Amino acid sequence: MFISPMLLETAPGPFSHSDYIFEPKVDGHRLIYSQQSGVVRLYTRHNNDCTQQYPEILLPFDSDIILDGEVACTDPETGLNDFEAVMSRFSTRQQLKVQQLTKTLPATFAIFDILQYKGHDLRKLPLMERKAILQALQLPSSSFGLVPHIEGAGEALYEQIEGMGMEGVVGKRKDSQYISRRSSNWLKIINWSVADVYITGYKKSEFGWLAAVPDPTGRMRPVGVIEHGPSPKHKQAFRGVCSQLITGEDKNNVYLEPRIQARVKMRNWTKSGLLRIPVFEQFIV
Missing domain, CATH: 3.30.470.30 (DNA ligase/mRNA capping enzyme)
Known part of the structure; x- marks a missing residue:
């Protein structure tokens, strides 16, 4: 039962x-x-x-x-x-x-x-x-x-x-x-942890910002998708900037130059190096 x-x-x-x-x-x-x-x-x-x-x-x-x-x-x-x-x-x-x-x-x-x-x-x-x-x-x-x-x-x-x-x-x-x-x-x-990430793209079909962090060589390593947290004003500000940063796209995502930085809170880093349940907190300028 x-x-x-x-x-x-x-x-x-x-x-x-x-x-x-x-x-x-x-x-x-x-x-x-x-x-x-x-x-x-x-x-x-x-x-x-x-x-x-x-x-x-x-x-x-x-x-x-x-x-x-x-x-x-x-x-x-x-x-x-x-x-x-x-x-x-x-x-x-x-x-x-x-x-x-x-x-x-x-x-x-x-x-x-x-x-x-x-x-x-x-x-x-x-x-x-x-x-x-x-x-x-x-x-x-x-x-x-x-x-x-x-x-x-x-x-x-x-x-x-x-x-x-x-x-x-x-x-x-x-x-x-x-x-x-x-x-x-x-x-x-x-008990949230905090991380600073770069937004390197966004999903086409539903809301989601692609997040990445620089690896030791300076290349961007994907760490997950931010699906929670931003207010309508944050989303509007993002849309106003991202059109100038587009580098390409595929069936699911639009990709951006890693210029927009954001702070997220999360449960923890997974063993494979991904953000667990990331929640947008603020843009970093």
């Missing part, structure tokens, strides 16, 4: 408040764990069945249950969540390969909420009552863990998260019920 998850709104910045608990934001992908009549199914936030991808998380609890959390993999070198590793797990369907990956890229289910248990719907209970039920659970194996939380001290937790290079913090109202939509009762504060 799938329950559509409760989603986060974005807070303007780190904050502390006695009405909230604060959790580290796990850098994986959302997972709804559903055990019905003893049979376990796993679902993404968009109701895609991913049961076969994570054999180590198919162990049953003592009774039927629906849990909300994130599935994550840990980089053994840094001890931090490795988003690319969990995406590799998610995209692998071939069963022999999946079994190999349970050993080389083991997944953990980091649980932060409980929606049903022993035939009872718990979603109308306040968050702290749901957390108490969660804390009392016997977890099936070390592939399961509970996301820790602290009360009130969101700024102190964010400072720790920032220092460790982790993804961010989630603040949740203690009295919040669980609702299957985006809600201001749950807020995320992302």
